[in-house]
Amino acid sequence: MSTDPPEPHLPWIESQDPLPPVENAWGADSDAPGLLAAGTDLGVNRLLEAYGQGVFPWFNPDQPVLWWSPDPRMVLKIADFKLHRSLRKTLTRYAAHPQFELCFDRAFNQVIEACSTSPREGQNGTWIVPAMVEAYQALHRAGHAHSVETWLDGKLVAGLYFVCIGRAVFGESMFSTVSDGSKMALAALVQVCERHGIEAIDCQQNTAHLASMGAQEMTRAEFLKITHQAKQAASPDWQNAAIDWDLWRNAKTT
Numbered sequence: 001m002s003t004d005p006p007e008p009h010l011p012w013i014e015s016q017d018p019l020p021p022v023e024n025a026w027g028a029d030s031d032a033p034g035l036l037a038a039g040t041d042l043g044v045n046r047l048l049e050a051y052g053q054g055v056f057p058w059f060n061p062d063q064p065v066l067w068w069s070p071d072p073r074m075v076l077k078i079a080d081f082k083l084h085r086s087l088r089k090t091l092t093r094y095a096a097h098p099q100f101e102l103c104f105d106r107a108f109n110q111v112i113e114a115c116s117t118s119p120r121e122g123q124n125g126t127w128i129v130p131a132m133v134e135a136y137q138a139l140h141r142a143g144h145a146h147s148v149e150t151w152l153d154g155k156l157v158a159g160l161y162f163v164c165i166g167r168a169v170f171g172e173s174m175f176s177t178v179s180d181g182s183k184m185a186l187a188a189l190v191q192v193c194e195r196h197g198i199e200a201i202d203c204q205q206n207t208a209h210l211a212s213m214g215a216q217e218m219t220r221a222e223f224l225k226i227t228h229q230a231k232q233a234a235s236p237d238w239q240n241a242a243i244d245w246d247l248w249r250n251a252k253t254t
Contacts, residue, residue, distance in 0.1 A: 013039040013067075015046070019055055022069040022220065034070030041065065042135040044142045051163050051170055052231055054224045056204060061129045071220035074203040076171070080214040081190045085253040090180045091187065094152070095245050101151040102188040105239040108140045111147040111159040115173040128173060136172070139163065146238045148185040150178070158182045162189065162201070164238065166231035169193060170202040186213065188243055196236040200226055 008030060011020050017039075025036040036055060042065050050056060050067060059066040094100040116128035139145040144165060150158035158181025160174035169189075174182035193201065202223070203215045 010035065011037045012064075013037050013041070015039075015041040015043070019050060019053060019067060022053060022055060022224070025069040025071070028071075034068045035066060036069050037067045038064045039067070042131055044135075044138050044144075047135060047139050047163070048144060048165065051165055051168070052227075054202075054220065054227050056170065057132065057135075058127055059129070060127070065131075068204075069220065070205065072217035073220055073223040074206045074210060074215050075218050075223055075226075076190075076201045076203050076210065076213065076215035078190055078194050078199060078201070080216065081187075082212070082214040082254045083187065083248065083251050084212075087180055087183050087187065088248055088251065088253050091184060091245070091248050094184070097152070099151075099153045101149075102184060102243050103149050103151065104188075104192075104241045105140075105146050106149055106151075107156055107159075108145065108147040108161065109137055110156050111149060111161050111175070112136055112173075114156070114159065114175040115161060118173070118175040136161065136163075143235075148189045150176075150181045150185050152178065158185055160185045160189070164235050166235055167196065167198045167233040168202075168227045168230035169198055169200070171204070183213070187248070191243060191247060192236060192238070192241045197233075198236075199230065202227075 008026050013019065020037050022036065025034050026032055042057060055067050055069045057065050058068050112128065112133055116133055136145045145161060145163050147159055147161045149156055157178045158176035160182055161172050163170040163172065174185065176182040189201065203210045206217055
């Protein structure tokens with residue numbers, strides 16, 4: 001007779017159903033820690049409901065939409081961002097290039113498409129299935145999903161995309177075809193967040209790459225406290241956000 005504890009029940013939610021309380025997510029002793037619910041709805045309203053509660057979708061092509069709320073949560077506090085000396089040198093070098101630019105929301109669709117073909121750290125395949133691409137493109141059109149882009153010689157060479165509700169920022173995925181390209185995009189996002197009083201960027205899951213940039217795990221309760229406060233504030237004007245290169249030239253490095 002097996003002595004393994006049975007897996008908890010996974011609720012199925014229809015479009016009209018609210019998400020379950022995050023406290024109902026599967027625990028650390030389950031096969032899928034943080035798993036909260038399953039369904040089919042990946043519309044704008046559902047995504048806004050989910051992110052507002054610290055919940056995000058993550059699923060494979062042969063699965064329904066799976067909703068997650070892990071505990072602990074990987075979060076990059078803006079004050080903890082590590083500007084490594086090597087990254088500042090890269091930023092300084094590219095700043096002198098006449099056709100280099102860091103900007104927001106110029107090519108969101110291209111960024112998410114590029115991210116969808118880039119494997120996530122520690123995984124062999126991508127988690128951004130076509131349904132996810134379409135869903136976040138719709139969220140972008142609704143004004144809640146944004147991109148940070150690294151351009152060189154008129155070509156998009158790196159970037160990341162994120163969700164923003166008020167001043168609650170949720171990082172999603174990044175790609176790069178040049179050395180430090182996505183790190184420069186992240187540095188741009190951090191700078192604009194700092195300028196607008198945004199305390200943290202949600203990174204969802206722990207990876208060595210994010211940890212090297214200053215992200216750390218925190219309890220779900222602490223993360224939700226930050227999120228609930230931040231989502232009440234007005235969002236920055238991401239499309240017109242500008243980069244102050246002098247801040248990086250004079251910043252302390254690690």
